[in-house]
Each structure stands twice: as C-alpha cells, then as structure tokens.
Amino acid sequence: MADPSSASERGGQASNLHMVQExxxxxxAMYKEAREARKAQLTAAHRYMFGIMADRLALKAEVVEEFVLDSPSFAPFxxxxxxGGRKTISFIYQETEVPGIECGRTFHGLTKGAKITRIFLASLSEIPLKGSCLFFVRTKTDVAITPKNVHEETCFLMxxxxxxxxxxxxxxxSKVFTPAIYTTENWGALNQSKHGEKDKQDFKDTMTGYxxxxxGIQMNIEGMVHLDPASDIDFSRLVSFEDRKAAAADLDMVHKLESILMTWYKQIEQxxxxxxxxxxxxxxSGPLTxxxxxxxxxxxxxxxxxxxNGLCCKAVIxxxxxxxxxxxxxxxxxxxRITECTNEAKDNVKFLCTLEKVCxxxxxxxPVTMAKNIQELTSVIGMIHNVSQYYNTSERITSLFKKVTNQMVAACRNYITDNGTSRVWDQDTQDIIRKIQVRYPCKNVSQHILECKEEGI
Known part of the structure; x- marks a missing residue:
C-alpha cells in the first residue's frame, strides 16, 4: 500500500519545482523585454561607435552590438x-564569464562559469583591465552628441x-599621441604667444621623456633574471648558527643544497x-641605444x-x-664575475645618463638647435672618457661617437624630408635650399640642387 505522506511530499516538490520554473x-521574459527596450534606444550614433570598435577588433558590427546590449544599463551612453555630460565612455574587450540571464539572451552550448572573450561597457575603476580598453573622448561638452555630429565631436582610442x-x-x-602632437599646427593661444614655440617644444620633450x-621601466622588468626557487627546502629551519651547523652534518641536506647552488651557478653562467x-x-643606431x-x-x-644577497642564498652558502x-x-x-659585471653596468649607466639629456x-x-648643442655634447663625452673606469678605451669611445654621428645624420635627414613625409625632389626648390643653407650656406649647393631638379635627377 502506498504511503500517503510520501506521495504528498513528492507532490509538494513537484509543485515547488514548477513554481521555480515559472x-x-x-x-x-522580463530581462528579454528590457533588452529589447535597450535595443530600441540605439541610434545611428551608437552604431557609428559599434562600427569603429568592430573594425578595430576585426569583429562584425552586429556582434559588437549584441555584446554591448548585454549591459543591463545604457546610462553611460x-x-x-x-x-554637459561625461567626456569619455569606455569599453573593455577581454575574457570574462558568460553573462547571466539578466543580459536578456541565452548563450547556447556554454555552461555557467564558462568564459568567453567579449566587449562590454565598463568602468576601469571597477573592472581590472587584462585585455584592451576601447574608449571614445569628446573634447568639449557644450553641445549634445547626435548622429549628425558624432564623427566630429568624438575621437576613438584603444x-x-x-x-x-x-x-x-x-x-x-608613441604611436598615437606623439604623431598627432607633432603634426598639429593649431595650438590656439600658443601660436600668438611670445614664448609659444618654447612651450610647445617643452611639451613635446616632456611627452618624449615620459x-x-x-x-625604461619596462626594460628593467624584462631584464630581470629570476633564478629557480628552492621550494623543497624549509629555510625557516636554517636561521640560527646551530640550525646551519646541524644541516651541514646532514649529508642528504648538503647534497640538496649543493644541487640548488649548481642550478643557480648554471643559470648565472648562461x-x-x-x-x-x-x-x-x-x-x-644612435646613442640612446x-x-x-x-x-x-x-x-x-x-x-x-x-x-x-638574499636570505635563502646566504643560508645555502x-x-x-x-x-x-x-x-x-x-x-x-x-x-x-657577477660583482664585476654589476659594477661595470652601474658605472656605465651613471656616466651615460649624464649624456642622455644632452642627446x-x-x-x-x-640642425640649428643641434649645432648649438655640439660643444656641450663633446664635453660630456670627453668627461666620460677621462673619468669613467670602463669607457676609457679607444674602442668604447669610438663606438659611442659613431652612434652620436649616426643620430646627427638621422636628424638632418628628418629635417630635410619633414620626418620622412616628403622626398627632396617633391618639395619646393627654394624650401630645400633654405633648409640646407641653415647649416651649409654655400651657393654651389643651391645651384647644384636647381640644376638637378631642372634635369629631373
């Protein structure tokens, strides 16, 4: 005979499951409706931005749009x-967990907790950036952004x-801001300012210096050598002299420590x-190289x-x-050998850094500014040759002078060709003559250029 209470419990469980499903x-349905409402808010201005991001990420604009619609709020837009609104809006493109049902759509074939690479609206103060940040910037906020002016009032960066x-x-x-700065002609009030040119150059130099x-920081990080850790040794038991004396009497421990030391030796030797x-x-290559x-x-x-000099290595020694x-x-x-190499590197960096600013x-x-700087440059190199412990050889100092000369040639070439944007023969003859006579006021040079251009050489 069936147990009435058991049947009642099963019925209650089924009823609860049904309620959960409902x-x-x-x-x-509510989240899907909210998603449709967000989609209805999209304008040509939104889709203009989606198209730019899609092109940069090699995605379809429709895919970017669907990802952005996953965001529960369009308040950032x-x-x-x-x-008078915000000057920036940012998006992040990186691997993250699949959005939940609150996004208003279902990701078929992906289980909860799975990860996908997607683009989404985000604040960098809230989400750790691990991939790419794509952002739009507006330089002024006195007008609203519309489908008609979005391409004029905003700029895109990644x-x-x-x-x-x-x-x-x-x-x-270096690849976006610096070229834009160097090609900018309209500097506003600085163009009319007495010290405008100096202020502009100072700003450019500051940017280059930064x-x-x-x-330099990146170089230092990449240059660091990480020797293998001795993870199988409990160094907390090698602190006192008595601890180390006991370890020295343990042949197995000694063999382990010798093996660790030889591993470090081979890495350092390499x-x-x-x-x-x-x-x-x-x-x-120039002197900065x-x-x-x-x-x-x-x-x-x-x-x-x-x-x-660390505690672990000292304990082993x-x-x-x-x-x-x-x-x-x-x-x-x-x-x-390492001590000698470290001292050499320290000494060379110390003296070469005095050259860095001059270079x-x-x-x-x-070329005009460069020419005024030659005397100071040669004085610094002379000081390095006379004082440095490692740069006092003919071979070293000749190599350094060669790099300085290389950069002088490159600077003159950039000056003549407008940083490589125009060939000599494509420029106005008088402009070329004026540039060359800045450093070489010789009529024969000017005449030679005129003859070459006339003959099509």
Whole structure:
C-alpha cells in the first residue's frame, strides 16, 4: 500500500519545482523585454561607435552590438551623449564569464562559469583591465552628441595591455599621441604667444621623456633574471648558527643544497655567456641605444646580485661553508664575475645618463638647435672618457661617437624630408635650399640642387 505522506511530499516538490520554473520564465521574459527596450534606444550614433570598435577588433558590427546590449544599463551612453555630460565612455574587450540571464539572451552550448572573450561597457575603476580598453573622448561638452555630429565631436582610442600596462601605455603615447602632437599646427593661444614655440617644444620633450621613462621601466622588468626557487627546502629551519651547523652534518641536506647552488651557478653562467656575446645592433643606431643596453645589463646583473644577497642564498652558502663543500670554489668565482659585471653596468649607466639629456636634442631638435648643442655634447663625452673606469678605451669611445654621428645624420635627414613625409625632389626648390643653407650656406649647393631638379635627377 502506498504511503500517503510520501506521495504528498513528492507532490509538494513537484509543485515547488514548477513554481521555480515559472519564476525563471517570468524573469527571462522580463530581462528579454528590457533588452529589447535597450535595443530600441540605439541610434545611428551608437552604431557609428559599434562600427569603429568592430573594425578595430576585426569583429562584425552586429556582434559588437549584441555584446554591448548585454549591459543591463545604457546610462553611460546617456551621460556621454548629453550636453554637459561625461567626456569619455569606455569599453573593455577581454575574457570574462558568460553573462547571466539578466543580459536578456541565452548563450547556447556554454555552461555557467564558462568564459568567453567579449566587449562590454565598463568602468576601469571597477573592472581590472587584462585585455584592451576601447574608449571614445569628446573634447568639449557644450553641445549634445547626435548622429549628425558624432564623427566630429568624438575621437576613438584603444589601449591594448595584452603585453603589459607599461608597454600598452607607451605604444598609445608613441604611436598615437606623439604623431598627432607633432603634426598639429593649431595650438590656439600658443601660436600668438611670445614664448609659444618654447612651450610647445617643452611639451613635446616632456611627452618624449615620459615615453622613455615608461620604456625604461619596462626594460628593467624584462631584464630581470629570476633564478629557480628552492621550494623543497624549509629555510625557516636554517636561521640560527646551530640550525646551519646541524644541516651541514646532514649529508642528504648538503647534497640538496649543493644541487640548488649548481642550478643557480648554471643559470648565472648562461647570463654571463649571453652578455659576452657580440651585440647585434643596426649600423644606424644612435646613442640612446648604448644607454638602453647598459640599463638592461644593470637590471639583469642587479637582479642576480639581489638574489645572491638574499636570505635563502646566504643560508645555502653558510651551510656549505660550514661543511667545507667543494662546490663553493666555483660559486666564489662566478660571484666575483657577477660583482664585476654589476659594477661595470652601474658605472656605465651613471656616466651615460649624464649624456642622455644632452642627446635628446639629437632626436627632437632641428640642425640649428643641434649645432648649438655640439660643444656641450663633446664635453660630456670627453668627461666620460677621462673619468669613467670602463669607457676609457679607444674602442668604447669610438663606438659611442659613431652612434652620436649616426643620430646627427638621422636628424638632418628628418629635417630635410619633414620626418620622412616628403622626398627632396617633391618639395619646393627654394624650401630645400633654405633648409640646407641653415647649416651649409654655400651657393654651389643651391645651384647644384636647381640644376638637378631642372634635369629631373
């Protein structure tokens, strides 16, 4: 005979399940309706932005639109488009969890917790950026953004940090902002200001300096050497002298520590071998290439020195020293080599950094400014040759002078060709003559150019 209570419980469970399903259906219908409402708000201005982002990400505009519609609120668009509204609106493109039912659509074939790469409206103060940030900027807010003026009132930018935030920021500044700044002619009140030209150049130099600063940090990070950690050793038991003395009497422990030390030895030896190899540089490389090289070397050797002076390495050395291990002989030799290499890199960076500021005009100035700077430049190089412990050889100083000369030639070429934007023979003859006579006031040069252009050479 069936148990009436059991049947009643099953009926109650079925009823509860039915209610849950009904509630879920109601929520899905509500979220879908909200999504349709968001879609109805879309204008040509929205779709203009979707098209730009789709083109940049190699996606279809419809795909971008569907992803953006997943956002539960369009308030960021309203704030950005409104008169007196926000100056930026940002989107993030990266891997993230599949949106829940609140987005108003279903992602078939994907389970809860699965991840997909998608674009979505987001605030960088709330979402950690790991992929790309795409953002639109408006320079003024005195008019509302409409489908008619969106292409005039907004500009699009993208920050890609898939290679790291420092690299991404440097790329954005050097490949987007810097070219735009250098091609800008309308500087507003600065064009009429007495010190306008100097202020503009100072701003450009500041921008260039900041990019160099970011690249330097990135270079230091990339140059660091990470020696293998000794994860199977409990270093908390090697703190006191008694602990280390006991470890030195344990042959198994000694063999482990010797193995760790030899692993570090081989890694350091490989770094030294690579640093001794002939540097591969372009024949036209400038003086900043020399500075960057030694900064990388300093970061590399300093990270190794930091490891050697760390508590773990010192504990290993102390135990093996008590044991009088033969492995220490090889270690002391390579320790001395690293110390010498670190001192050389420190000394070279110290002196070359005095040259760095003087060299900046070779990269950003014209031949006239550059010529005024030659005497100071040669004085600094002379000081480096006379005082530096490692740059006092003919080979080193000749190589440095060659790099300076390379950059002078490049600066003159950029001046003549308007930074590579126009060939000599495509420019007005008198303009070319004027540029050349800035440094070479010779009538024969001018006459030669005229004859060549007339003959089509």
């Amino acid at each position: 509630n879920l259906k109601e929520k899905q 309203e704030n950005f488009f409104a008169k 920050l890609d940090i898939t290679e790291g935030l420092l690299k991404g920021t440097s790329n954005l500044l 990019i160099t600063f970011l690249d 770094v030294l071998i690579e640093s001794d190899q002939i540097r591969k540089e372009a024949d036209s 020399e500075i960057d090289h030694w900064k990388r070397m300093l970061a590399k050797f300093s990270s190794i020195t930091e490891h050697i 102390n135990v093996l020293n008590i044991n009088q291990s033969k492995a220490l002989k090889m270690w002391k030799e390579i320790d001395a 900046q005009l070779l990269y950003s100035g014209d």
